[in-house]
Amino acid sequence: xxxxxxPTSKDVAAAAGVSQSxxxxxLSGKWPGxxxxxxxxxxxxxxxxxxxxxxxxxxxLRLGRTRTIMxxxxxxxxxxxxxxxxxxxRVAAEHGFSLVVFTWPLEPGGPFDxxxxxxxxxLASSMAEATLAGMRRPVPLVMLDSDPAGTAxxxxxxxxxxxxxxxxxxxxxxxxxxxxxxxDIDVWTFQCRAAALAARVPDVVTERAAISFTTGFEAATRxxxxxxxxxxxxxDDDTLAVGAYKAARALGLDVPGDxxxxxxxxxxxxxxxxxxxxxxPAEQLGARAMLGxxxxxxxxxxxxxxxxxxLVIRRSTSPSAPLTTDGHTEPAARTAS
Amino acid sequence: xxxxxxPTSKDVAAAAGVSQSxxxxxLSGKWPGxxxxxxxxxxxxxxxxxxxxxxxxxxxLRLGRTRTIMxxxxxxxxxxxxxxxxxxxRVAAEHGFSLVVFTWPLEPGGPFDxxxxxxxxxLASSMAEATLAGMRRPVPLVMLDSDPAGTAxxxxxxxxxxxxxxxxxxxxxxxxxxxxxxxDIDVWTFQCRAAALAARVPDVVTERAAISFTTGFEAATRxxxxxxxxxxxxxDDDTLAVGAYKAARALGLDVPGDxxxxxxxxxxxxxxxxxxxxxxPAEQLGARAMLGxxxxxxxxxxxxxxxxxxLVIRRSTSPSAPLTTDGHTEPAARTAS
DNA sequence: GTGCGAAGGTAATACGTATGACGTGGCGGC
DNA sequence: GCCGCCACGTCATACGTATTACCTTCGCAC
Numbered sequence: 137x138x139x140x141x142x143p144t145s146k147d148v149a150a151a152a153g154v155s156q157s158x159x160x161x162x163l164s165g166k167w168p169g170x171x172x173x174x175x176x177x178x179x180x181x182x183x184x185x186x187x188x189x190x191x192x193x194x195x196x197l198r199l200g201r202t203r204t205i206m207x208x209x210x211x212x213x214x215x216x217x218x219x220x221x222x223x224x225x226r227v228a229a230e231h232g233f234s235l236v237v238f239t240w241p242l243e244p245g246g247p248f249d250x251x252x253x254x255x256x257x258x259l260a261s262s263m264a265e266a267t268l269a270g271m272r273r274p275v276p277l278v279m280l281d282s283d284p285a286g287t288a289x290x291x292x293x294x295x296x297x298x299x300x301x302x303x304x305x306x307x308x309x310x311x312x313x314x315x316x317x318x319x320d321i322d323v324w325t326f327q328c329r330a331a332a333l334a335a336r337v338p339d340v341v342t343e344r345a346a347i348s349f350t351t352g353f354e355a356a357t358r359x360x361x362x363x364x365x366x367x368x369x370x371x372d373d374d375t376l377a378v379g380a381y382k383a384a385r386a387l388g389l390d391v392p393g394d395x396x397x398x399x400x401x402x403x404x405x406x407x408x409x410x411x412x413x414x415x416x417p418a419e420q421l422g423a424r425a426m427l428g429x430x431x432x433x434x435x436x437x438x439x440x441x442x443x444x445x446x447l448v449i450r451r452s453t454s455p456s457a458p459l460t461t462d463g464h465t466e467p468a469a470r471t472a473s
Numbered sequence: 474x475x476x477x478x479x480p481t482s483k484d485v486a487a488a489a490g491v492s493q494s495x496x497x498x499x500l501s502g503k504w505p506g507x508x509x510x511x512x513x514x515x516x517x518x519x520x521x522x523x524x525x526x527x528x529x530x531x532x533x534l535r536l537g538r539t540r541t542i543m544x545x546x547x548x549x550x551x552x553x554x555x556x557x558x559x560x561x562x563r564v565a566a567e568h569g570f571s572l573v574v575f576t577w578p579l580e581p582g583g584p585f586d587x588x589x590x591x592x593x594x595x596l597a598s599s600m601a602e603a604t605l606a607g608m609r610r611p612v613p614l615v616m617l618d619s620d621p622a623g624t625a626x627x628x629x630x631x632x633x634x635x636x637x638x639x640x641x642x643x644x645x646x647x648x649x650x651x652x653x654x655x656x657d658i659d660v661w662t663f664q665c666r667a668a669a670l671a672a673r674v675p676d677v678v679t680e681r682a683a684i685s686f687t688t689g690f691e692a693a694t695r696x697x698x699x700x701x702x703x704x705x706x707x708x709d710d711d712t713l714a715v716g717a718y719k720a721a722r723a724l725g726l727d728v729p730g731d732x733x734x735x736x737x738x739x740x741x742x743x744x745x746x747x748x749x750x751x752x753x754p755a756e757q758l759g760a761r762a763m764l765g766x767x768x769x770x771x772x773x774x775x776x777x778x779x780x781x782x783x784l785v786i787r788r789s790t791s792p793s794a795p796l797t798t799d800g801h802t803e804p805a806a807r808t809a810s
Numbered sequence: 811g812t813g814c815g816a817a818g819g820t821a822a823t824a825c826g827t828a829t830g831a832c833g834t835g836g837c838g839g840c
Numbered sequence: 841g842c843c844g845c846c847a848c849g850t851c852a853t854a855c856g857t858a859t860t861a862c863c864t865t866c867g868c869a870c
Binding site for chain 2: 191192193194196197202211212213215218219221222225234235236237239254348349350375378381382385386404405407408409459464466467
């Protein structure tokens with residue numbers, strides 16, 4: 137009968153009649169030929185019998201690494217970031233790494249009292265420098281859709297191309313006065329959107345909002361009740377766009393008749409409301425970033441890919457768009473029996 | 474200048490001119506009066522100066538615990554589970570615990586090759602027994618909306634009450650033939666929904682579907698093209714309901730005129746499409762479960778709360794319902810400057 | 811002066827693993 | 841017969857922390 141404390145490699149050694157070092161050598165599989173097959177069999181049998189699993193804490197201490205990656209994002213509740221997580225976690229798992237999520241501290245610049253575990257690397261959505269301080273030491277880092285001019289490797293979306301397509305689309309429809317429901321987060325990708333918009337549209341009014349339905353509703357209401365009401369609302373995120381859509385409806389405005397609305401990300405929300413939006417391959421972002429980080433950990437120089445961002449035209453701008461039924465980016469479904 | 478390797482407590486000791494044990498005693502704060510204030514000051518100053526952070530791996534090994542909790546869920550991309558995560562992570566952080574997510578392995582019953590870190594406890598959505606095997610040892614566990622008759626403590630929703638309200642609502646509207654878009658997952662809470670439905674509605678036809686937009690669309694299409702088409706579709710999840718809604722629209726059916734549709738969870742999706750749904754306080758589920766787990770870890774017996782599940786009536790069943798603007802359960806928004 | 815407790819510190823150890831430094835037989839070559 | 845080498849194991853150690861047991865010094869009562 138097993139004791140109430142998990143068996144250690146020493147226990148396995150005793151059971152197999154060998155030394156602890158032998159157990160370690162056999163089970164790590166890194167020492168081919170170092171131990172006779174006969175002995176190896178005994179060790180493996182004993183380990184199996186006792187249900188031995190190496191103690192991760194001890195291994196981490198000994199090896200000085202944890203095979204754990206931290207994903208730093210504003211919030212996991214945004215479907216976009218959830219998809220990023222999925223992509224990253226999948227690649228991580230394939231390479232024997234774990235992924236822990238760390239969502240931004242409530243007070244920006246607050247002390248970074250991250251997870252208890254040490255980490256080998258970090259995937260981070262743009263964040264204040266201050267947040268990065270307080271780490272035990274500089275850590276290999278890949279940024280997510282962040283400043284490509286920065287020093288850290290990064291995986292980007294072609295935001296500028298997407299904004300070109302988007303503003304072109306709106307211009308074709310005759311929209312010249314545009315309201316921008318901007319994400320109230322100091323993140324490169326959002327600044328990029330604002331800049332691209334300002335560069336191409338002469339007449340932009342902006343309202344900032346935290347990324348949520350309610351704040352989007354409020355910001356859009358402010359924009360739509362101006363005396364010089366914009367004819368189109370560009371939102372930095374699908375969630376904000378849903379808030380904007382509801383705000384328009386609540387004001388008795390027709391979409392897209394009275395006001396066109398666009399989102400960003402192309403999560404299921406956009407599909408549901410037939411929102412014109414920019415499709416961002418979020419899952420791929422996570423996966424590519426994780427691959428880059430693995431490169432970094434292996435001493436290789438990771439590529440800095442730019443992933444395509446595709447304009448998806450739906451009824452919230454163009455009433456004649458076909459009724460789509462599965463055009464959004466949906467994470468691969470999982471079933472368990 | 475700090476070396477390229479992070480400072481250890483020994484380094485701090487050397488810098489402060491004391492022994493390593495003293496450093497540990499001072500910084501842990503568990504030995505009031507054991508060290509003179511004068512010495513303590515020196516130690517703290519040295520630690521600050523060197524930027525000392527204790528090595529988590531060493532601490533975990535020494536203490537035999539990790540202050541890390543694992544959250545086991547089918548997928549993080551479902552907004553419902555993301556909210557659960559948020560609630561759990563918040564409580565965990567308040568108590569100095571970390572939370573790691575583990576999503577179900579692709580093959581059910583596959584080996585549980587969980588995270589590399591050892592964990593102190595587990596929060597789990599219902600899962601196959603087999604998945605629990607392969608852990609290093611039995612681990613304190615709180616279940617999420619799972620069989621209350623089971624041995625593990627659990628936090629539940631009042632699903633039965635919700636289904637009573639829901640079926641009552643549909644009956645009031647004259648619906649007697651109901652299609653059930655059931656989640657194709659072997660999870661207690663979904664079985665519970667099916668059972669409650671069958672018990673109260675004489676005429677139910679069921680189609681099973683993995684939880685996703687596409688599968689919901691397909692399952693609903695099958696139901697709506699039957700010769701004996703149901704007048705209402707009850708979906709186990711908002712995502713499925715969105716698929717069902719689109720399926721109805723694609724078939725040229727009016728919602729709720731030709732077919733009523735209900736979801737489950739009350740995520741933003743339901744709000745967006747004006748779906749009648751059952752509001753589940755997901756964030757609270759995560760938070761309460763985590764509190765229960767902390768009880769367990771402290772040797773206390775956790776309560777087994779039953780959280781209310783509230784029927785939210787919107788236009789997908791009742792055209793006269795008011796146009797809601799913020800009635801869904803939205804996680805607290807975060808902003809970073 | 812002796813005993814003795816308290817205050818304030820240090821040495822030593824254990825946690826469980828991985829690995830570099832050592833045996834130790836056996837066998838072939840000269 | 842001796843040396844060297846190979847095959848196969850074991851010993852010892854280090855990773856960085858928390859804690860137990862110990863040691864020294866000092867003040868004070870008797």
